[in-house]
Amino acid sequence: MAKNSGKFLPKLKGRKIVKKSCACNHGDCAKHKCKNVSEVKKSTFTSLEVVAVSIITALISLLMGFVIANSSNKHALSSLSPELEAFVDEYNDIIKEYYNDVDEKKLLDDALKGIINSLGDPYTGVVDDNLQNSLTTQLQGSYEGFGIEIRNAADNNIMVVGVLENTPASKAGVKIYDIITKIDGKNVKGMTTTEFANLVQGLEKAEVTLTVLREDKSVDIKVKREKVVIESIKTDIYNRDNKKIGYINISIFAANTATQFKNALSSLKKENIDSLIIDVRNNTGGHLAAVEKILSSLLDSTNVIYQIKGKEETLKYYSTGKKTIDIPVAVLINTASASASEMLAATLNEQINAILVGNTTFGKGSVQEVFTTSSGTQYKITTNNWLTPKGNLIQDVGVKPTVEVSLDLSYYANPTAENDNQLQEAIKQLLQ
Numbered sequence: 001m002a003k004n005s006g007k008f009l010p011k012l013k014g015r016k017i018v019k020k021s022c023a024c025n026h027g028d029c030a031k032h033k034c035k036n037v038s039e040v041k042k043s044t045f046t047s048l049e050v051v052a053v054s055i056i057t058a059l060i061s062l063l064m065g066f067v068i069a070n071s072s073n074k075h076a077l078s079s080l081s082p083e084l085e086a087f088v089d090e091y092n093d094i095i096k097e098y099y100n101d102v103d104e105k106k107l108l109d110d111a112l113k114g115i116i117n118s119l120g121d122p123y124t125g126v127v128d129d130n131l132q133n134s135l136t137t138q139l140q141g142s143y144e145g146f147g148i149e150i151r152n153a154a155d156n157n158i159m160v161v162g163v164l165e166n167t168p169a170s171k172a173g174v175k176i177y178d179i180i181t182k183i184d185g186k187n188v189k190g191m192t193t194t195e196f197a198n199l200v201q202g203l204e205k206a207e208v209t210l211t212v213l214r215e216d217k218s219v220d221i222k223v224k225r226e227k228v229v230i231e232s233i234k235t236d237i238y239n240r241d242n243k244k245i246g247y248i249n250i251s252i253f254a255a256n257t258a259t260q261f262k263n264a265l266s267s268l269k270k271e272n273i274d275s276l277i278i279d280v281r282n283n284t285g286g287h288l289a290a291v292e293k294i295l296s297s298l299l300d301s302t303n304v305i306y307q308i309k310g311k312e313e314t315l316k317y318y319s320t321g322k323k324t325i326d327i328p329v330a331v332l333i334n335t336a337s338a339s340a341s342e343m344l345a346a347t348l349n350e351q352i353n354a355i356l357v358g359n360t361t362f363g364k365g366s367v368q369e370v371f372t373t374s375s376g377t378q379y380k381i382t383t384n385n386w387l388t389p390k391g392n393l394i395q396d397v398g399v400k401p402t403v404e405v406s407l408d409l410s411y412y413a414n415p416t417a418e419n420d421n422q423l424q425e426a427i428k429q430l431l432q
Helices: 053-064 073-078 082-097 104-117 129-140 168-172 193-201 257-270 288-296 340-352 421-431
Strands: 017-020 142-145 148-152 158-163 179-183 207-214 217-224 226-229 233-240 243-250 275-279 304-309 314-318 329-333 355-358 366-373 378-387
Touching (some): 142 193, 158 168, 179 193, 233 421, 275 421, 355 421
Antiparallel strands (some): 148 158, 179 207, 207 217, 304 314
16 A cells, blocks of 8 residues: 555556557547558557547546656646646545555556446446457467457356367367466466456466366366367358359458468368358457458458548558459348458448348447556557448447348258348349
8 A cells, every 4th residue: 555645646657558449449540641551550450349539648648657758747737728628636635634554556546447337338448357358368369378259257267158160279178167276286266367367378287277166077088189279250152043152251361360260261262152241240340450451351451441530531442452352242230240241241342242131230330449557457549430331320220131031940950051031132242
């Protein structure tokens, strides 16, 4: 606990905000005048995936390190707004008069959370620890580990909530709902997902023993720690009326998704497909760079692929591709298709008249950035809105389908391609 000092600014000296990109971020695009996407710094764009960054940055800087950027404390104070000066006065009075010691670091973190939460933006807020680790892992596309998805259970212990196929964990017999209690005898009870992930990353042994609690029984499982590649692309070919319809499902726009998509499309073309279905149903978004590259593999450089609307100007971003796909395209969408998925669907619809089949999408058209304090707390803040190539805003509106079809309930009982009436409608449309 920090001793009462009664002084605000000296306590802030040395604190800093470390800025980094997140799944919904378009980075420093507002600083660039470039009209070609290849000239703009690549960044990320999300799901979950959100208040202008200049205002928040100012508040954070003023509260947690304003003096660092100024020649003197006196000059810093003279630059404060009347509202912030009043806040500083109140803050100093509180820590001076409060009867007990005050942890000013925690106090400032809590104050910052209050500022962010008061903005009332559903996409702006503190990044949840479980969500942060899960989303970061998915968006990286690969990582060193076992091939499991984890979160903290109700008792704060580490629970397995997903086991990826063809990974060390799946081969060793790790199961969903296993509670991990030990790694090589080291107790991991009560660890956060961040602490657990850091522990796994720091392991030197190629094989370890996981002790898990399964149905009230303790089970030891030997599992290898390897590079796990997350597959975000699945393909198929449907033969109808002497035509070949290629199918590509994109589950998330991870760092390696564009490469997987390019390889999948190349393989389908070798099979002489006559048309293509891209399925982004339930895809909540991901890296902006990934959808940029995918769109550039489908559209030539004359095509705008999206626009970014800032406070003062709107910038257009173009494909870097050399050729536009020359076969009919349909995109499957639903209410859970968000962010980068909506960009892909809207762009292909507006630029090559791709057929959109399914339901109106989620309506996530805002752009976020993530800021990390020196204490490690992360905040995401809405900085801009993105628009479709023709300048349409989809925030809270979504992308409407060309052909509206709701998924039949029979699919949930027996999830096959034949029972997928949205897929079947897309095939029907492409055969017309």
